[in-house]
Amino acid sequence: MVTSTWMGLALTASLAYASKASTSSNTVTFANDNEFLFDVDGNQIDAYATKINYFTTSEGSQYYLYGISFASPGSTGDGPLTSYSSVDLVNWKYNGLLSETVGGGRPHVVYNAATKKYVLWVNIDGGYQVATSSSPAGGFVSVGDAAIDPSVSAAGLIGADHSVATFGEQAYLAYSTLNFADPRAGSLWPPIFQTMHLSPLTSDFTNTTLQGYNVTSAAFDDVDQQTESPDMFMRDNTMYVVTSNTCGFCSGSIGAVYRAATPGLPTASTKWKRNIVSGYSCGGQVEGVLPLTDPATGKVTYVWHSTTVPGGPRVGFSGHIFQPLQFAADGSVLDLDCRPSKTWQVPFTPGNVSAAYTGNLTKATDASPRFANYQPVCDSDRYSALYQTWTNSKAGVLRSVSVNVAAGGNNANLTISVFAFSNLTALVAPSYKYTLLGSATFSPDQLTQVFGTAIVPLNATVQAGQMLGFAFGEAGGTGAFNLGNFIPYCHLEYDTSGHGSESKGQVLLQQGSGQNSFRGIRGTTSPVTVRHGKGIKFFATVE
Ligand SMILES: *[C@@H]1O[C@H](CO)[C@@H](O)[C@H](O)[C@H]1NC(C)=O
Ligand SMILES: *[C@@H]1O[C@H](CO)[C@@H](O)[C@H](O)[C@H]1NC(C)=O
Ligand SMILES: *[C@@H]1O[C@H](CO)[C@@H](O)[C@H](O)[C@H]1NC(C)=O
Ligand SMILES: *[C@@H]1O[C@H](CO)[C@@H](O)[C@H](O)[C@H]1NC(C)=O
Ligand SMILES: *[C@@H]1O[C@H](CO)[C@@H](O)[C@H](O)[C@H]1NC(C)=O
Ligand SMILES: *[C@@H]1O[C@H](CO)[C@@H](O)[C@H](O)[C@H]1NC(C)=O
Ligand SMILES: *[C@@H]1O[C@H](CO)[C@@H](O)[C@H](O)[C@H]1NC(C)=O
Numbered sequence: 304m305v306t307s308t309w310m311g312l313a314l315t316a317s318l319a320y321a322s323k324a325s326t327s328s329n330t331v332t333f334a335n336d337n338e339f340l341f342d343v344d345g346n347q348i349d350a351y352a353t354k355i356n357y358f359t360t361s362e363g364s365q366y367y368l369y370g371i372s373f374a375s376p377g378s379t380g381d382g383p384l385t386s387y388s389s390v391d392l393v394n395w396k397y398n399g400l401l402s403e404t405v406g407g408g409r410p411h412v413v414y415n416a417a418t419k420k421y422v423l424w425v426n427i428d429g430g431y432q433v434a435t436s437s438s439p440a441g442g443f444v445s446v447g448d449a450a451i452d453p454s455v456s457a458a459g460l461i462g463a464d465h466s467v468a469t470f471g472e473q474a475y476l477a478y479s480t481l482n483f484a485d486p487r488a489g490s491l492w493p494p495i496f497q498t499m500h501l502s503p504l505t506s507d508f509t510n511t512t513l514q515g516y517n518v519t520s521a522a523f524d525d526v527d528q529q530t531e532s533p534d535m536f537m538r539d540n541t542m543y544v545v546t547s548n549t550c551g552f553c554s555g556s557i558g559a560v561y562r563a564a565t566p567g568l569p570t571a572s573t574k575w576k577r578n579i580v581s582g583y584s585c586g587g588q589v590e591g592v593l594p595l596t597d598p599a600t601g602k603v604t605y606v607w608h609s610t611t612v613p614g615g616p617r618v619g620f621s622g623h624i625f626q627p628l629q630f631a632a633d634g635s636v637l638d639l640d641c642r643p644s645k646t647w648q649v650p651f652t653p654g655n656v657s658a659a660y661t662g663n664l665t666k667a668t669d670a671s672p673r674f675a676n677y678q679p680v681c682d683s684d685r686y687s688a689l690y691q692t693w694t695n696s697k698a699g700v701l702r703s704v705s706v707n708v709a710a711g712g713n714n715a716n717l718t719i720s721v722f723a724f725s726n727l728t729a730l731v732a733p734s735y736k737y738t739l740l741g742s743a744t745f746s747p748d749q750l751t752q753v754f755g756t757a758i759v760p761l762n763a764t765v766q767a768g769q770m771l772g773f774a775f776g777e778a779g780g781t782g783a784f785n786l787g788n789f790i791p792y793c794h795l796e797y798d799t800s801g802h803g804s805e806s807k808g809q810v811l812l813q814q815g816s817g818q819n820s821f822r823g824i825r826g827t828t829s830p831v832t833v834r835h836g837k838g839i840k841f842f843a844t845v846e
Contacts, residue, residue: 329599329651329652330648330649330650331648331651332648333625333626333627333647334645335585335624335643335644336644336676337674337676338611338623338624339754340395340622340623341395341664341673341707342662343661343665344397344663345662345663345705345756345842346755347755348387348395349370349755350385350386350621351370351380351552351618351621352370352371352408352532352590352610353369353370353590353608353610354369354466354590355367355369355591355593356369356412357594358414358439360439363655364652364654364656365389365654365658366389366390366392366654367412368387368395369384369385369401369411370385371383371385371410372385372753373618373751373752373753374619380408380618381427382408382425383402383406384400384401384402384405384407384410384425385397385398386398386439388440390655390656394665397662398440399441401423401440401443402434402442402443405443405445407432408426408463408464409425409464409465409466409532410424411423411467412439412467413467413468413469413504415474415508416472417506418435418507420435420507421436421437421439421443422507422508423436423443424449426462426465429461430449430451431448431449431451431462431465431478432445433445433446433447433509435509446509449476449510449511451478451502451511451515452500452511452513453513454515459482460481461481461482462481463478463531464532465477465479465533466478466533466591467504468534468536469508473504474503474508475501476504477499477500477501477533477534477535477544478499478500478502478533479497481495481497482496493525493529496529497530497549498517498518498530499517499519499530499531500515500516500518501515501544502514502515502516502569514569517571518546518561518569519561519577520561520577526577527577529548530549531547532546532547532588532590534591536605538630540566541562541564541634542564542568543562543592543636544560544562545589545592546558546561546589547589547609552618554612555584555587555588557579557581557582558579558580558581558607558609558639560577560578560579560635561577562575562576562634563576576634578635578636580628580636580637581638581641584639585639586613587609587610587611587623587624589609590623592606592607592608592628593605593625595650595652597650597651597652598650598651602650604627604628605627605628606625606626606649607625608625608626610622611624613678617711617793618752619751619753619754624641625647626647627647627649663703663842664842666846667705667843667844668696668842668844668845669696669771669807669842669843670841670843671797671804671840672802675797675802676797677796677840678795678797679709679754679795679796680794681709683776683794685791685815686815687814687815688775688776688814689775689776689812689814689834689839690831691772691809691812692724692730692810692811693770693771693772693808693809694770694807694809695765695768695769695770695771696767697765697845700763700764700845700846701763701764701845702844703760703761703843704842704844705756705758705759705841705842705843706719706756706775706839707756707794707840707841708745708754709751709755709793709794710751710752710792711752712747712790713791713792714789714790715788716744716745716747717744717775717792718743718744718745718777718778719743719757719759719775720741720773721741721742721759721771721773722738722739722740722773722774723738723769723772724738724770725770730770730772731812731829731832740771741760743757743758743759743760744778759773765845770808771843795839796837796838797840798837802838804838809838810833811837812831812832812834813834814831814832
């Protein structure tokens with residue numbers, strides 16, 4: 304192990320990257336400040352409006368995660384739809400598109416034991432398309448459009464956000480209906496009114512019984528008439544319908560929970576009780592509730608999760624916040640805990656399929672932390688380049704370096720160049736020449752608005768303890784000096800504090816646009832400076 308200091312940073316060449324597993328055998332950890340989810344290839348999980356189900360197939364049981372893709376070509380809020388699977392809720396394997404032909408909003412899947420079919424419901428064209436498959440992971444084929452309570456269309460309302468769920472042998476559709484013609488629409492807001500409804504499904508789960516019942520508190524007030532984005536669960540013979548209030552692809556909405564005793568649901572006279580569990584849902588919009596069963600006790604924890612859009616308006620930047628719901632004695636739900644540092648350990652039943660994950664991330668040699676509070680940073684237009692360094696921990700052939708990048712509307716290309724260098728002091732000194740190991744240039748259409756990996760293929764012999772780095776910048780390295788490009792590429796950044804990054808030689812440097820000479824009153828300051836306490840999300844693979 305080699306320790307040196309440079310610009311006040313303790314640098315230790317050491318230790319292979321060890322991933323901090325966030326799951327022990329029967330407990331999964333959720334953290335408010337860990338919003339982005341990644342699959343075992345290191346790509347951001349591309350599933351807006353996520354719903355997670357636990358299904359058992361002939362291969363065994365596991366968790367399936369569904370959502371709307373924003374990375375696929377031509378993607379809109381109506382899909383295409385993706386699925387991932389996991390035994391431990393941490394390692395997620397991408398299963399591709401749910402269907403070649405079916406797209407729509409908020410995919411939800413239920414299993415029908417009698418027909419042995421997985422039944423997918425999507426919201427499309429103001430109604431619900433239904434598709435079935437013998438697999439929960441894909442191959443869904445449409446069986447047509449469901450019919451809903453005829454009073455909805457009679458009133459000129461439009462079917463919107465929905466969920467389907469089974470309780471015993473009975474399945475339900477929860478769905479909101481939009482009223483674009485409501486005279487109460489305001490100049491500023493609300494643009495629409497919408498109400499929540501519950502319908503039983505037919506025995507094969509591919510249609511409703513045409514009955515529909517309002518999910519509303521007795522008040523039927525402006526909160527009850529702005530509900531969307533529902534999911535359902537059953538606890539102690541009480542049915543719960545969780546909702547947000549109207550907010551398209553937003554960061555933050557009311558979280559409202561409705562509950563009513565069963566049996567006897569739903570009926571026109573059902574008295575739902577409502578409680579608002581968060582004013583802003585920790586900067587998110589509820590997308591689902593995941594019931595997790597403690598295999599030791601059989602106790603079920605209901606994990607609320609919401610879609611967050613950390614860092615702004617790009618919908619593809621969808622993160623998630625997971626937290627177990629806490630209940631009061633009367634069955635109401637306590638306020639969500641949005642403290643950034645809050646974590647929870649939840650007992651759960653791991654899947655039992657044999658799952659040897661072989662994704663690209665599992666082969667990484669050196670990497671930024673697997674779990675960190677990654678945030679989008681979009682500033683390639685303001686820097687000639689950013690330089691992320693690391694100490695290579697394994698002798699062999701460096702095969703690739705992968706960096707999570709999001710694009711969108713860019714009119715410059717992105718270049719990532721990988722190099723070896725002797726030490727940081729030398730690297731930032733004038734006239735220093737690093738050893739270029741390889742580079743790749745990406746045009747905007749090779750990247751997506753989701754943080755997938757931009758992969759630089761390499762074939763370079765490297766030594767353990769050698770200092771490596773990559774330059775990340777717009778092609779030509781001119782940043783905003785590249786007149787005409789005003790839309791930056793985005794990468795993911797984390798606070799290195801507490802992650803031991805410096806001990807792995809992981810330092811982030813920046814070089815401002817057009818900064819190519821000494822700075823400072825004494826004329827001795829390098830134009831390449833440390834972006835203190837920050838690191839870029841990346842991984843490198845040596846074989
Ligand atoms: C896997 O788990 C499912 C669901 O709990 C169970 O039905 C099945 O028997 C288990 N299979 C094995 C091989 O343990
Ligand atoms: C649902 O039922 C209606 C008749 O009530 C029928 O027209 C429609 O095709 C059915 N949809 C599906 C998916 O079975
Ligand atoms: C149920 O919702 C519909 C549609 O918004 C509304 O017209 C009706 O008044 C509601 N009925 C009750 C009992 O709340
Ligand atoms: C995994 O890495 C290989 C080689 O670098 C690359 O060709 C492939 O696209 C990557 N797969 C994914 C899913 O990122
Ligand atoms: C980006 O790279 C492509 C080739 O991959 C090239 O055709 C195009 O001109 C480049 N665009 C810019 C703005 O340099
Ligand atoms: C840093 O690298 C330079 C150039 O390769 C070398 O001259 C110098 O001795 C190195 N410094 C340290 C502290 O290793
Ligand atoms: C990688 O480099 C080795 C040694 O230079 C060479 O023999 C091999 O063909 C290269 N492989 C590829 C895929 O370029």
